[in-house]
Amino acid sequence: MAEMVCIVCPRGCRLTVDEASGAVTGNSCPRGEAYGRSEILDPRRVYTGTVRINGAALPRCPVKSSAPIKKPLIMDVSRQMDKVTLSSPVKRGDVAIKNVLGTGVDIIVTRDM
Amino acid sequence: MNWELIVIGAGPAGLAAALAAYDKGLRKIAVIERDRYAGGILNQCIHNGFGLHRFKEELTGPEYALRFIDRLKDTTIELICDTMVLHITADRQVHTVSAENGYQVYSADSIFLAMGCRERPRGAISIPGDRPAGVFTAGTAQRYINLEGYMCARRVVILGSGDIGLIMARRLTLEGAKVLCCVEIMPHSSGLARNISQCLKDFDIPLYLNHTVTEVTSANGRVSSVTVSEVDENRAPIPGTQKVFDCDTLLLSVGLIPENELSREAGIEIDPRTNGPVVYENMETSMPGVFAGGNVVHVHDLVDYVSEESARAGEGAAKYVLSGKTASNEVFIPITNGENVSYTVPQRVRPANVEGSIKLFFRVRNKLGASVIKVSDTSGRQLAAFRRVSMSPGEMENIFLPKDVFEKALGSLCVSASEA
Ligand SMILES: Cc1cc2nc3c(=O)[nH]c(=O)nc-3n(C[C@H](O)[C@H](O)[C@H](O)COP(=O)(O)OP(=O)(O)OC[C@H]3O[C@@H](n4cnc5c(N)ncnc54)[C@H](O)[C@@H]3O)c2cc1C
Ligand code: SF4
Numbered sequence: 152m153a154e155m156v157c158i159v160c161p162r163g164c165r166l167t168v169d170e171a172s173g174a175v176t177g178n179s180c181p182r183g184e185a186y187g188r189s190e191i192l193d194p195r196r197v198y199t200g201t202v203r204i205n206g207a208a209l210p211r212c213p214v215k216s217s218a219p220i221k222k223p224l225i226m227d228v229s230r231q232m233d234k235v236t237l238s239s240p241v242k243r244g245d246v247a248i249k250n251v252l253g254t255g256v257d258i259i260v261t262r263d264m
Numbered sequence: 265m266n267w268e269l270i271v272i273g274a275g276p277a278g279l280a281a282a283l284a285a286y287d288k289g290l291r292k293i294a295v296i297e298r299d300r301y302a303g304g305i306l307n308q309c310i311h312n313g314f315g316l317h318r319f320k321e322e323l324t325g326p327e328y329a330l331r332f333i334d335r336l337k338d339t340t341i342e343l344i345c346d347t348m349v350l351h352i353t354a355d356r357q358v359h360t361v362s363a364e365n366g367y368q369v370y371s372a373d374s375i376f377l378a379m380g381c382r383e384r385p386r387g388a389i390s391i392p393g394d395r396p397a398g399v400f401t402a403g404t405a406q407r408y409i410n411l412e413g414y415m416c417a418r419r420v421v422i423l424g425s426g427d428i429g430l431i432m433a434r435r436l437t438l439e440g441a442k443v444l445c446c447v448e449i450m451p452h453s454s455g456l457a458r459n460i461s462q463c464l465k466d467f468d469i470p471l472y473l474n475h476t477v478t479e480v481t482s483a484n485g486r487v488s489s490v491t492v493s494e495v496d497e498n499r500a501p502i503p504g505t506q507k508v509f510d511c512d513t514l515l516l517s518v519g520l521i522p523e524n525e526l527s528r529e530a531g532i533e534i535d536p537r538t539n540g541p542v543v544y545e546n547m548e549t550s551m552p553g554v555f556a557g558g559n560v561v562h563v564h565d566l567v568d569y570v571s572e573e574s575a576r577a578g579e580g581a582a583k584y585v586l587s588g589k590t591a592s593n594e595v596f597i598p599i600t601n602g603e604n605v606s607y608t609v610p611q612r613v614r615p616a617n618v619e620g621s622i623k624l625f626f627r628v629r630n631k632l633g634a635s636v637i638k639v640s641d642t643s644g645r646q647l648a649a650f651r652r653v654s655m656s657p658g659e660m661e662n663i664f665l666p667k668d669v670f671e672k673a674l675g676s677l678c679v680s681a682s683e684a
Contacts, residue, residue, distance in 0.1 A: 160316050160458075197312050200438060208300055210412060243327060
């Protein structure tokens with residue numbers, strides 16, 4: 152049995168997951184069940200960070216991964232941010248890094264700058 | 265020019281109130297912001313987790329702010345940035361200063377206070393030791409790293425387990441710093457359980473509950489070590505429990521205080537429990553025609569509630585301006601906090617001004633298991649009750665009270681909570 156806190160919403164339900172069957176208890180909604188199961192099989196997180204930007208009011212532009220990324224890759228993904236410099240103007244949703252580390256996930260801009 | 269509504273602060277509270285007032289028919293609305301752009305604190309909160317209640321989507325702070333900023337251009341709302349409000353007066357004059365326009369005084373039929381809150385600085389808590397560089401509040405570090413691109417730490421101890429501190433533990437780790445531990449004097453964290461999990465546990469950062477910082481040493485003017493000790497039940501350090509961490513940075517995440525210099529100076533009644541203005545059911549303050557919402561009223565952990573509360577206040581302001589009068593302040597029901605409850609917002613309800621029901625926000629003082637929330641009047645009669653599976657001081661609670669509760673109440677209403 153694995154115990155964990157569901158991080159999908161601020162309610163933070165305490166989940167218990169049976170590793171063998173994948174059965175989840177303690178969740179208050181179906182998203183919690185999906186989270187509990189994926190946390191055992193293939194834990195993922197949305198990455199958020201910043202990249203350099205030239206010509207904007209501020210020197211950094213916030214970004215996020217367009218989908219959750221395998222948890223063990225998060226530190227490596229974070230190091231990729233140093234390699235990019237954007238030029239103003241950018242709009243939310245613009246791709247800063249395509250297919251980051253071959254994950255099939257893009258790093259996208261989250262602010263208009 | 266006379267404005268129908270002047271909003272002070274273009275964070276989520278100010279934007280939601282301006283848009284709601286516009287939707288209710290006001291056209292001459294100005295939003296005054298001291299920063300270069302709208303969005304408030306959300307611009308530096310680049311992590312995701314915003315808007316799940318409101319948009320059923322997980323947005324980052326800047327994305328959440330843009331949902332509101334986008335709507336401004338379809339309205340006549342005027343956003344006045346780079347302008348600081350210095351004073352407000354009872355006849356609703358707003359005194360401002362900016363580099364571009366110098367000293368300006370605007371007048372308005374109504375004012376909405378949305379100045380947010382600021383972090384408790386080091387001076388507000390007492391830490392013995394030197395006063396070197398390398399001691400920041402968590403929000404200051406967040407601003408340096410996320411907006412200005414200035415990496416201000418390498419080896420870090422975090423004092424306090426509020427959400428900003430937890431978020432910064434993860435952020436600093438992702439940027440290559442080593443976060444040694446997070447230290448909390450209370451037996452429980454004041455942050456959300458999800459942030460303990462995704463910001464500390466994910467990166468194996470230890471959380472020391474019942475611990476505090478007992479010494480800070482420095483070398484060459486920068487923090488060089490932080491000593492952490494366990495505390496007893498009176499929160500006094502226990503000798504012999506010291507742990508010394510070599511580090512260059514101490515981050516403080518020890519709470520937020522509503523920013524009410526303007527309100528205090530204007531003579532608006534402040535509630536010592538929240539450090540924010542006392543508000544009525546429509547978020548009007550003790551000064552007629554002056555409304556308030558968001559973190560300036562009480563510290564919120566979820567921006568969704570800030571937007572919702574402030575939209576209600578914006579509607580209240582529109583109603584006030586369009587009808588040309590305020591509800592009489594003479595007949596109101598005071599709401600008091602009973603057992604285990606530390607405050608309520610609103611603090612006063614005028615029954616005649618309630619349409620349908622009132623959403624009442626409060627916090628509990630202690631962690632409670634399965635509990636009952638009771639609402640009773642001065643005669644001791646119970647008028648409403650609600651059940652909860654659990655409650656914690658870190659999470660704001662809310663209940664809906666229908667109009668008839670206020671009509672039936674004798675004297676004041678008291679909200680209390682106890683384990684069932
Ligand atoms: C670091 C941090 C992390 C957070 N993380 C989350 C999260 O993960 N999820 C979530 O839902 N919520 C989170 N919150 C809470 C949420 O962001 C806040 O509750 C919300 O931003 C408060 O909105 P506000 O408009 O009241 O205040 P603010 O956003 O602080 O806006 C106040 C505005 O008023 C302006 N102002 C102040 N005084 C003056 C003056 N005299 N003249 C002109 N302008 C003035 C300020 O410049 C600012 O722009 C977080 C908050 C903080 C501080
Ligand atoms: S189980 Fe559902 S309600 Fe509970 S924390 Fe997860 S998403 Fe939120």
